[in-house]
Amino acid sequence: xxxxxxxxxxxxxxxxxxxxxxxxxxxxxxxxxxxxxxxxxxxxxxxxxxxxxxxxxxxxxxxxxxxxxxxxxxxxxxxxxxxxxxxxxxxxxxxxxxxxxxxxxxxxxxxxxxxxxxxxxxxxxxxxxxxxxxxxxxxxxxxxxxxxxxxxxxxxxxxxxxxxxxxxx
Numbered sequence: 012x013x014x015x016x017x018x019x020x021x022x023x024x025x026x027x028x029x030x031x032x033x034x035x036x037x038x039x040x041x042x043x044x045x046x047x048x049x050x051x052x053x054x055x056x057x058x059x060x061x062x063x064x065x066x067x068x069x070x071x072x073x074x075x076x077x078x079x080x081x082x083x084x085x086x087x088x089x090x091x092x093x094x095x096x097x098x099x100x101x102x103x104x105x106x107x108x109x110x111x112x113x114x115x116x117x118x119x120x121x122x123x124x125x126x127x128x129x130x131x132x133x134x135x136x137x138x139x140x141x142x143x144x145x146x147x148x149x150x151x152x153x154x155x156x157x158x159x160x161x162x163x164x165x166x167x168x169x170x171x172x173x174x175x176x177x178x179x180x
Contacts, residue, residue, distance in 0.1 A: 055167065059167050059169065065124050065125070066125075066169075066171035069124065069159055070157045070158075070159055070171055070172075071173070072113075073095070073109065073113075073131070074157060074173060074175050076093070076095045077095065077155050077157075077175065077177060078175070080093060081177065082151065082152065082177050082179040082180065083179075085135050085155070085177060087100060090107055090133070095107075095112070095133075096108060096109050096112060097109055097111045104132075105134060106132040106133060106134045107133045107134075107135070108130065108133075109131040109132070109133065110130050113131060115129050115130070115159070125159075126161055129160060129161035130158075130159070130160050131160075132157075133156070133157050133158075134155070134158075135153050135154070135156075136153065136154050136156075137150070137152075138150045138153055138154045138176055138178075152176050152177060152178040153177050154174060154175070154177075155177060156173075156174050157172065157173050157174075157175075158171070159171050159172075
């Protein structure tokens with residue numbers, strides 16, 4: 012009888028076997044590895060999305076500043092005088108920079124929006140118009156192109172470009 016009580020007692024005793032414990036630890040370990048592998052990718056994707064969102068907002072702000080200046084204000088001195096660009100002179104590629112004036116990068120005095128080496132540029136070109144079957148002619152309008160490019164260390168590189176037409180009033 013003593014022997015049968017011992018078997019009954021062992022059956023009532025709850026708990027896990029060593030095999031069940033090993034399997035559950037293996038499954039838990041795989042879940043931790045899966046999370047650990049996807050977390051850096053998700054973080055990087057978040058930074059990329061944030062950079063595109065920030066660039067689109069800043070580019071729209073630049074477009075609004077250019078529209079406020081109007082057709083007659085599309086020259087280096089007017090752009091510089093209103094704080095739209097860094098300098099009244101064009102870069103070698105024909106663009107105007109706005110990297111410093113808008114704190115695109117950390118300049119020591121303020122924290123920048125983008126990683127070091129990022130740039131903001133505006134290209135202004137005469138817009139063309141076509142009148143019927145005639146060849147295109149210069150219009151009383153300019154096309155402004157705003158580009159923000161970022162590069163970056165742990166963040167991926169990218170750029171955002173937008174265009175607008177500014178006509179004479």
